[in-house]
Amino acid sequence: MDTKTIDQLLNRFETTGVVGEGNPRIKTIVRRLMRDLMIAMEELDITPEEFWAGLNYLGDAGRSGELGLIVPGTGLEHFLDLRMDEAEAKAGLKGGTPRTIEGPLYVAGAPVVQGEARLDDGNTPGEVVVMQGVVRGEDGKPLAGAKVEVWHANDVGNYSYFDKTQSDFNLRRTIVTDAQGRYKFRSVMPVGYSVPPGGATDRLLQQLGRHGHRPAHIHFFVTAPGHRKLTTQINLENDPHLWDDFAFGTREGLVPPIHTNTDRAAMQALGVAKPFYEIKFDFTLHADKDSVPATDFQRPRAAA
Template sequence: MDAVLSEIESTVGKNANPRITTIVNRMVHDLFYMIEDLNIQPEEFWAGLNFLAEAGRSGELGLIAPGLGFDHFLDLRMDEAEAKAGIEGGTPRTIEGPLYVAGAPVCHGEARLDDGSGDGEVLLMQGQVLTADGKPLANAQVEVWHANSLGNYSYFDSTQSAFNLRRTIVTDAEGRYRFRSIMPVGYSVPPGGATDRLLKKLDRHGTRPAHIHFFVSAEGHRKLTTQINIDGDPYLWDDFAFATREGLVPAVANVTDTQAMQALGVNKPFSLIEFNFTLHPDKADAPAAEVARPRAVAA
């Protein structure tokens, strides 16, 4: 085994990228030992390789990664790195997921996310973006996106209008944001797809609870990637992507007051979520909070 590994490593050229070389050599080393220790047969090896190729073609690697806990693990490592740099508390981070789309319309203070075509439950969410010592952050950006009442996201679902349920809200002088939308629902991985088949082999489900994604950023502060989960969802603490965290499950109030309904322009009760985001100041010795990764951009 060691002789084979040494032979492979000896083929690396003198101009090789040191970081990539270290990562690839470690990956090959660990996979060789996995094949040896688990007596993986050639048919199993090629089945696994073909499975990953299929998942890549269908765009499901972005589901498999959180489904196997990688996204959550990276979040926990970032938490540890920040704690070492003296950054603790505030709004917890959690996974971004694969369904962000850059370029959503910018609104100031408040926004309506839905295009009015759906008949879902009306949702009003509001709060403030605050500094670590509780002061309001004016002109912070609250990027928000979520699924519709069928569990689908605009851009990836061609039946929805452009940027439906997606906006960037710039906070007012008191750090306040506010948006009207429709209540999202939970959804599952594509039935019969690569992720679904893998999870079934593990006797696991592929369902996420209803949730709303956020990027929250402000000048001089660390960008926050997070999401809230909707209280009462049956999968609230059984998210296949391991994204539910304490502090990210705000209460949902049912508003029946006639004046409040009239002020919102609706004639039926609606749900209200109050939630504040707390951002930490930038620190030179802290790991980068902005994660560079491929993301969709609307044409």
């Protein structure tokens, strides 16, 4: 079937059953995606069996809540980041902390703490880690009152709220920076995780000859008045999947060194009996700019 016939079919689609003007933007997007899909079906000779199997697969993935894993796993979420990087570069915004994927496991409403927080509920097993740093503007000046939203997995790779064995906001907090722009938190060292075995994402990745593993990481939203929202994560060095992340989330500049603190006085101050880990990481935010797409946008997110 040639493209002329496909275009005729799409014209019929747009002129049949019309009851109003509709949304011009949605109409343009749907027509383009439908046209590209039809051309791909023709060029790849996709059979009816393959088509309905793919459609049912997407339905299963939606019902199981795995579309949020498939999107990063296919590189689409990373592609959105690259498009935003390009838009900022064209607008003259350079430097700053690199962005990377949000993923599907953020939960709105985490407790707000001033300056310093403990993320775990006190009963969470794992090795202790203390992370701290400064939030700055692109001029290098500290940003007092910035919000550092942080969330990460526990020592077996599970996230609170979705894992009902944990309290809803375990390993989740919003930290407001102090007058010097500083934030600090104590938590337990996260580990990497894998997509649900046998689930929709796993089945797709197996067909592609790929694994579904993520390296250990810690997620952040960083915001401040007059500045662009930063969505990012740090990835923990020495993880076997650090540069082999199925979700394409690891980026240069987001792998800080991890120091082991063996100082007795420091251990005593934390109430721990063995050495703990320390991470130092500063965030740099771009100032607001009207000519660049917004980084604080709406998308479906969980809330507790």
